[in-house]
Amino acid sequence: MASKAIPSETQRAKLERKERAILEAARTIFVNHGFDGARMQEIARRAGIGEGTIYSYYDSKAELMLAVLQQFWDGLTLEAEDVMAAEQATDFFGRLRALAHYHLNTVIVNADFINLTFALRRNNSEVSVSRDHLRHYVAVFDRLFLRGQDRGELRADAVLWQARDIFYGSLEYSARSIEMTMEADRSTRDQQPVVDDMVALFRAHYGAHPEGEAADGTTLAALSRQIEQLTEKVDTLASRLS
Amino acid sequence: MASKAIPSETQRAKLERKERAILEAARTIFVNHGFDGARMQEIARRAGIGEGTIYSYYDSKAELMLAVLQQFWDGLTLEAEDVMAAEQATDFFGRLRALAHYHLNTVIVNADFINLTFALRRNNSEVSVSRDHLRHYVAVFDRLFLRGQDRGELRADAVLWQARDIFYGSLEYSARSIEMTMEADRSTRDQQPVVDDMVALFRAHYGAHPEGEAADGTTLAALSRQIEQLTEKVDTLASRLS
Amino acid sequence: MASKAIPSETQRAKLERKERAILEAARTIFVNHGFDGARMQEIARRAGIGEGTIYSYYDSKAELMLAVLQQFWDGLTLEAEDVMAAEQATDFFGRLRALAHYHLNTVIVNADFINLTFALRRNNSEVSVSRDHLRHYVAVFDRLFLRGQDRGELRADAVLWQARDIFYGSLEYSARSIEMTMEADRSTRDQQPVVDDMVALFRAHYGAHPEGEAADGTTLAALSRQIEQLTEKVDTLASRLS
């Protein structure tokens, strides 16, 4: 009896190892050549298995791609959560800094892969990446932001999805800029100013201004801010009329 | 003799019309199927011409793609410049609003195409889009930002490329969010809050706060200036309504 | 009346000039690229006319090729006949030398074209060169050989077609050997030994040995005749030098 059960355990391990090898190989080839440019033969060779074997794990090239994407984004999500869990800072801006730092670096390192993900969105109908991957990943930011609002660190009227787009959008573009600037030298230098700026941006734009330490003594600065907000409203009004 | 020298103006017109038809058809097919997924036959059919005819206008599929991209980005740049030229507001934030509005709408309308552009960057070596297209396009923002700094409307220590990445990155992500929210209904609604937020963000984060001299002590003179500007805006608005 | 007749004369001249231009261009392109490798467009460009114009002179690419071949072989035949007509020597071997010299040089200069001719024989069913071209050309040799037999210079039992094959076959192969030996330097050097050997071969193998009557006993009369002929040659030579 046992003689049968034990090998099955070995079998399972072997299969999982092989599956990992396939995913690893597929990821490399897909990133380097894109979906259409990737050859199943090359993936098989790199995984050290026969061409046909892939098809006993994944029904088609498209499904293999999907699995690769799944694995990638799930990994990112876990990493991001780990980063947040490990962060010692408890205030919003400290934790935001950590997340920004992690994300910027991730985007730079995995630029090819992220581009590939978005490329598929439109190109290939059969490999339309489920948006859940992304949704799970950005949920890390969402939780952080909502907690910041709950704790009164952020303006209560800030809109979550706008803040999220600003956060991820800015960092992704910044990653491209950094890449262009220094192609070969993928160091962590030059990421710092971007992260700093992002935190400063959130502080300035979304931070809850204590608004008058002294209830009665309205400072001139507070007045100035009020005037700014009024100006903004007038601008908006004007643009709607044009 | 004359019959030879003169392409009879009708000839030239016909050729140009045909070339436009090809580009138009190519753009549609490329957007819907991606570069590799697009079939030259389908492009030809859609353009209403024979398959071989395309090759007397463009040497290869890759060159056709390149031409489509060229045309698209050049068009965007011109449009953006027109928008800026037509804008009545003279202050930085008013003009930024106009640009943000234009860009957001453009990205939403042309989302497929923009995704396609970035997809090519990595995938296909032969159709690596020259970065000049993008560079020209974002130059519109660059000029606006630098002018804002010159006029003292923006902090002198703000870094251009960081601001640029925040502007375009945020708007592009926002466009995606908007798209997801309401797939079919591509109205101009819901773009307004994003634009408003972007302008507010720039005002809060990059705006030059007159009270620079004293961090807390805003001078009365500065306040006076702010009020003057606001008054001017309201006047302008009033004159438009009359 | 005349006004009509005269232009037609000019017209005819113009047409003939154009036809020659086409043939000339076609020959060059066909030789350099072979039948299948030749492009009608390139022929037209080289002839300085439009693509379609060729088709008002020749119905198809194959017919154009045929015309080119016709012209080439007819030209060769005429040249060979001219060479024979101009030759001062009256004896068979002197004239054979002249023909061998001419043919060897011709084959070397037109090697590409001759190869092309034979290539078509098998390859392309529609451009099967009529064998009459070749037949006319080799008829020059045939007449020379038969006359040599009539005059008793050649063995009466020699078979014409065998001699012909030896003559043309050997020279053609020799031409290839010479070509291989010195690719770039297509001088007339090194052709001489081949020609000499060919004449010597014919003399040894096909020459009528007067002593035919008695295998071993050469008659004095025969020797006398040989000396007479030799004397004549020397006289001719002497008169040329004076």
Added chain:
Amino acid sequence: MASKAIPSETQRAKLERKERAILEAARTIFVNHGFDGARMQEIARRAGIGEGTIYSYYDSKAELMLAVLQQFWDGLTLEAEDVMAAEQATDFFGRLRALAHYHLNTVIVNADFINLTFALRRNNSEVSVSRDHLRHYVAVFDRLFLRGQDRGELRADAVLWQARDIFYGSLEYSARSIEMTMEADRSTRDQQPVVDDMVALFRAHYGAHPEGEAADGTTLAALSRQIEQLTEKVDTLASRLS
């Protein structure tokens, strides 16, 4: 384990059989239609395999052609060597007869293929047949001729490459003549006279004449030969002056 290492001998045999089928089919199609005229699809159909299968044996049409040529010429060389090895005659002329007989028959049977080989030489740059094939083949003659000279059967001053060109050139042309004469009836008849003539030619032209069995008694025949040679010299001189 074993099931992997051993291609089971049946596998290997099957692959080799398939490869032979491809070469055989390719040869037929190439010969009948020429290189450009041959269709890969037809070759595949004739070999009884799928179109794509050919490409796992040969990278391109050109390489397939090359392999066909290689196989053909290598086969001819081996056959020719076998014929020489099997020949009982030990003297030069006996062995030459055997080689001439074999070559003439070969050329007649494989006329199409030989024409094709030469056709490629000029036309197609990518399928330029390496001259080594030919060189190896004609080496059989070379060895025979040199041995004939060593044994004193042939004139010591005879030039190898000239003799070689005469041998192969004459036989090839003769083959064409024979073909033309009787298209359908490819019997071995009519080859005999050509072979006989070729041997006689070599005997007369290249054979070493014992030149005077008796040292003192110069025969009239010997004198006659001397006069012939003198005549030849004068002819040469005369032709050089013109």
Added chain:
DNA sequence: CATGAATGAGAGTTCATTCAT
């Protein structure tokens, strides 16, 4: 007549997928 833009059948080649071993 001359032109050359337009045509479209057909070429060689690729590669995801299958299936006998």
Added chain:
DNA sequence: AATGAATGAACTCTCATTCAT
């Protein structure tokens, strides 16, 4: 289960020929 040889549909691109101007 694993293999990799075999498949053939589908691709891009060519070019002889046509025909409106």
